[in-house]
Amino acid sequence: MLTERMKKWRHVFKLDPNRTLSEKSLEKVCTSGTDAVIVGGTDGITYQNSRDLIERIAEYPVESVQEISAESAVVPGVDGYLIPVVLNSGSLHWVLKAQHRAIRKYGDWIPWEDVAALGYVVLNPESKVGRLTESRTGVGTADLTAYGRLAEHLFRMPALYVEYSGMYGDEGMVRAARRGLKRSRLFYGGGISREDQARAMSREADTVVVGNLVYQNLEAALESVRWVKETESKGVSGDQGIN
Ligand SMILES: CC(C)=CCC/C(C)=C/CC/C(C)=C/CC/C(C)=C/CC/C(C)=C/CC/C(C)=C/CC/C(C)=C/COP(=O)(O)OP(=O)(O)O
Ligand SMILES: O=P(O)(O)OC[C@@H](O)CO
Numbered sequence: 073m074l075t076e077r078m079k080k081w082r083h084v085f086k087l088d089p090n091r092t093l094s095e096k097s098l099e100k101v102c103t104s105g106t107d108a109v110i111v112g113g114t115d116g117i118t119y120q121n122s123r124d125l126i127e128r129i130a131e132y133p134v135e136s137v138q139e140i141s142a143e144s145a146v147v148p149g150v151d152g153y154l155i156p157v158v159l160n161s162g163s164l165h166w167v168l169k170a171q172h173r174a175i176r177k178y179g180d181w182i183p184w185e186d187v188a189a190l191g192y193v194v195l196n197p198e199s200k201v202g203r204l205t206e207s208r209t210g211v212g213t214a215d216l217t218a219y220g221r222l223a224e225h226l227f228r229m230p231a232l233y234v235e236y237s238g239m240y241g242d243e244g245m246v247r248a249a250r251r252g253l254k255r256s257r258l259f260y261g262g263g264i265s266r267e268d269q270a271r272a273m274s275r276e277a278d279t280v281v282v283g284n285l286v287y288q289n290l291e292a293a294l295e296s297v298r299w300v301k302e303t304e305s306k307g308v309s310g311d312q313g314i315n
């Protein structure tokens with residue numbers, strides 16, 4: 073069950089099917105000791121580029137999951153599927169309608185035991201995902217704590233994802249998100265490029281996501297596995313998890 077496996081994720085890489093990565097680099101990413109590789113991105117995501125990347129990753133023993141951002145790009149046979157729900161989107165499309173439409177389309181084919189929802193709160197207004205989803209990024213700490221509670225207790229989501237995509241975020245905000253959580257996991261992603269950043273967010277979050285650094289500075293990205301795994305998380309969320 074994907075939600076069970078996610079409880080063990082401390083460090084994950086997110087690879088973008090719309091970007092190029094040499095075979096040597098991909099091998100290094102997949103054998104780095106990371107806990108999983110997420111395949112997903114915001115723009116230019118197609119069935120073809122998603123399938124190509126997923127098939128290349130399948131050559132390695134690392135767990136890979138597809139984060140679905142386009143209904144037409146769903147690749148059958150992946151270990152797991154992550155479904156974003158953007159809690160602070162200004163458009164119902166990214167909270168409910170896109171997901172509803174895809175569930176209507178795939179119906180009986182959906183392997184629910186290998187599907188997990190991610191309750192996103194997008195906090196970088198300049199990010200592609202922030203612009204696409206018209207996210208209301210003027211969120212304070214009390215709002216963020218409440219989003220966490222909403223995700224865990226009302227929607228029973230296995231994870232809240234504090235998303236700063238492309239910029240390093242505010243550690244206090246991530247701490248506030250954790251205050252709302254007892255069992256759901258806290259994912260942090262955005263702008264990790266240095267050891268101090270990786271370690272600081274590892275203390276606040278259960279799972280740290282490293283994305284763009286793979287394409288900007290592969291050696292640092294590979295080092296981030298150790299930075300995260302050597303650092304203990306302060307929180308307790310995710311200890312029991314949610315199914
Ligand atoms: C046949 C078979 C086995 C089928 C499997 C069926 C299955 C699992 C169906 C799923 C059903 C379902 C509910 C699908 C979801 C459909 C969907 C389109 C939902 C909307 C998701 C959403 C809110 C997308 C918005 C964008 C988003 C949140 C993307 C997440 C990734 C992200 C933030 C990446 C960072 O972006 P990046 O591109 O890297 O940005 P930069 O270039 O700036 O770095
Ligand atoms: O690409 P970066 O900025 O590392 O962010 C990672 C991930 O949270 C993007 O969805």
Ligand SMILES: [Mg+2]
Pocket residue numbers: 088113283284
């Ligand atoms: Mg990216």
